[in-house]
Amino acid sequence: MQERITTTLAWRNVWRNKRRTVLTLLTILTGCTMIILLNAFAKGGHDQMIEDAVAVNAGHIQIHEKGFWENRTIDYAFKDETDIEEILNDLNIKSYSKRILSAGLLSHKGNTAGAVIQGVDPEKEITVTNINTKILPGGRYLKESDLDQILLGETLAKNIDAETGSKISMISQGFDGSIAARQFEVVGLFRTGNSEYDNTLLIMPFKQAAEVFTMMGFINSIVIRADEISSINTINQNLKELLSIKSDSDFEIMGWDELMPELVQFIVMDDISAYIFDFILFMVVAFGVLNTIQMSVFERTRETGIMLSIGTRPSQIVKMIMFESVIIAVIGIALGLLIGYSLSYYFQINPLDYSDYTKEMEVWGVSTTRWPAEATLLNISVTALITFILSFVFTIFPAKRASKLNPIEAIRQL
Amino acid sequence: MSIIKIENLKKTYDSNGIAVNALRGINLKIENGEFSAIAGPSGSGKTTLLNIIGGLDKPTSGTISLSGEIINDYNPTKLSDLRLNKIGFIFQAYNLIPVLNAIENVEYVLLLQGIGSSERTKRASNILKEVGLEKEMNRKPAKLSGGQQQRVAVARAIVSEPEIVLADEPTANLDQDTGSALLDLMHELNKKKGITFLFSTHDVMVMDRSERLVYLRDGIIAEDKTK
Ligand SMILES: Nc1ncnc2c1ncn2[C@@H]1O[C@H](COP(=O)(O)OP(=O)(O)O)[C@@H](O)[C@H]1O
Numbered sequence A: 001m002q003e004r005i006t007t008t009l010a011w012r013n014v015w016r017n018k019r020r021t022v023l024t025l026l027t028i029l030t031g032c033t034m035i036i037l038l039n040a041f042a043k044g045g046h047d048q049m050i051e052d053a054v055a056v057n058a059g060h061i062q063i064h065e066k067g068f069w070e071n072r073t074i075d076y077a078f079k080d081e082t083d084i085e086e087i088l089n090d091l092n093i094k095s096y097s098k099r100i101l102s103a104g105l106l107s108h109k110g111n112t113a114g115a116v117i118q119g120v121d122p123e124k125e126i127t128v129t130n131i132n133t134k135i136l137p138g139g140r141y142l143k144e145s146d147l148d149q150i151l152l153g154e155t156l157a158k159n160i161d162a163e164t165g166s167k168i169s170m171i172s173q174g175f176d177g178s179i180a181a182r183q184f185e186v187v188g189l190f191r192t193g194n195s196e197y198d199n200t201l202l203i204m205p206f207k208q209a210a211e212v213f214t215m216m217g218f219i220n221s222i223v224i225r226a227d228e229i230s231s232i233n234t235i236n237q238n239l240k241e242l243l244s245i246k247s248d249s250d251f252e253i254m255g256w257d258e259l260m261p262e263l264v265q266f267i268v269m270d271d272i273s274a275y276i277f278d279f280i281l282f283m284v285v286a287f288g289v290l291n292t293i294q295m296s297v298f299e300r301t302r303e304t305g306i307m308l309s310i311g312t313r314p315s316q317i318v319k320m321i322m323f324e325s326v327i328i329a330v331i332g333i334a335l336g337l338l339i340g341y342s343l344s345y346y347f348q349i350n351p352l353d354y355s356d357y358t359k360e361m362e363v364w365g366v367s368t369t370r371w372p373a374e375a376t377l378l379n380i381s382v383t384a385l386i387t388f389i390l391s392f393v394f395t396i397f398p399a400k401r402a403s404k405l406n407p408i409e410a411i412r413q414l
Numbered sequence B: 001m002s003i004i005k006i007e008n009l010k011k012t013y014d015s016n017g018i019a020v021n022a023l024r025g026i027n028l029k030i031e032n033g034e035f036s037a038i039a040g041p042s043g044s045g046k047t048t049l050l051n052i053i054g055g056l057d058k059p060t061s062g063t064i065s066l067s068g069e070i071i072n073d074y075n076p077t078k079l080s081d082l083r084l085n086k087i088g089f090i091f092q093a094y095n096l097i098p099v100l101n102a103i104e105n106v107e108y109v110l111l112l113q114g115i116g117s118s119e120r121t122k123r124a125s126n127i128l129k130e131v132g133l134e135k136e137m138n139r140k141p142a143k144l145s146g147g148q149q150q151r152v153a154v155a156r157a158i159v160s161e162p163e164i165v166l167a168d169e170p171t172a173n174l175d176q177d178t179g180s181a182l183l184d185l186m187h188e189l190n191k192k193k194g195i196t197f198l199f200s201t202h203d204v205m206v207m208d209r210s211e212r213l214v215y216l217r218d219g220i221i222a223e224d225k226t227k
């Protein structure tokens, strides 16, 4: 019953100065909206970046023999067993592609350059990556029937003065230690936007790589594409368990984050700057609430004194003021969530498109031109919770102070 | 037993390091059913005395007892309950909670006392009728005249059936006629219901109407006469 008068008083006090309350609501609402949108764009942007990055070459997950990633030599190979394929077929993944990986020296017209060599099955590879879409005009992607036909990174080709149609020689070492040397025909150049690939990568048909490098049924890597990023950890876990049961080889199973630590670093830095903005926005909201409550408490000094004089307990004053803050916070947060989520959803369906700036972005190794937002439940609930807690905490001080007013002095202020 | 018994009450304020002796040894008894005024010029200590009687302020020395119980050492919660249940306050002006209408302001005290809804409404509306505000019950303070606001304050002060109503210059902000009418009302309530009133004033009209006049000067009782 006494609770009801406290809530009634709080509710009416909230609407007493409508202009100030509306302004405070706008502060909370705008803050929440901006925080949700900011984090939604960060999340959506990062996911898109990851998707684009994994699609170029790395895939979501790679399986190697233990030690391969550190040494990157053809010696770290494992047997291409049907057992492994069975495991992969049972897993909830989109696709996978086997690769033979090596390094070699290329020469053309008296120029030489080192290259990273990937032997891939042309059909299987493009279920995992989109390298076929990165071929420059005048060239083509690999065909199933190709043997001596290869693709070169644009810059790598330039370094040895090669172009589409050029015949180049390659020299390297086979799996068995023998010399591997061969002439190839460049049928296409690719530009991925990622300088690591464009400067060093040579892609050749899997069949040919197996023969040139005398792989004898061994492979160096299986690249996996998951249906979505969120399922990667589970796949990773399952793979580890299943592979250790079924196969004797010692594997390293690496997620995109281990494969592309620079990307992780970029995302972490980006997240940190988003958190800093979040923090600033949260503080703006918190001080907005503090200011409003302080003003409204200050204006009510006399009546608070009267209330205390006629027997209102200080704790009831605290409750009333806390409740006022809660009312404002809940309405502001609810509206903020609604608008923030709606806007995020809009930008999820209609991502920002900055293809006009692709050139500038490529410099950064980013080839994404779509920037969708994605408001996660976590983002929304954490935003709501922190805003609520902050407005609550920032009200405690003015509320306590009001409850400790000396009624005599409060009443003297006419 | 006296409702109020004050013995050798002293109050010294510290005003920026200077001791101000607001009350310098007061001895006073107020009996049940009195209609008394504490008079005296501004600064003579009237408000200080009423505040101490009402448990809003503590004396520097001396004792103050209410219905035989010494309240000097009450803690804030006990004082809060004392003010809620045993004392009715009427201040000079702006007594009411602005967001509550007349009847809600009166009910507020009953709510704090934990009295149920139907009894609350009944008692509050009856009291408002007695103070002549039958038609204004649902008006917020801002929509009431100064005199009407003071009547609501009177209603709120008596609705909880306190042992004494303390009114600090209740007519000071009212014009002569309105102040006179308010005093008539309080006197009538005193006569009809036996409610004890103690008010402070420096208004001659109020002094004339009171049945006992305690005259304060410089923090001591200069004169105490019952008519
Ligand atoms: N909080 C205070 N601090 C310092 N001096 C005070 C305070 N309250 C009252 N006084 C002083 O005490 C004396 C009595 O004041 P008060 O009780 O308000 O008189 P009255 O109500 O008769 O005008 C005055 O001199 C006044 O200035």
Ligand SMILES: [Mg+2]
Binding pocket: B046, B047, B048
């Ligand atoms: Mg005074």
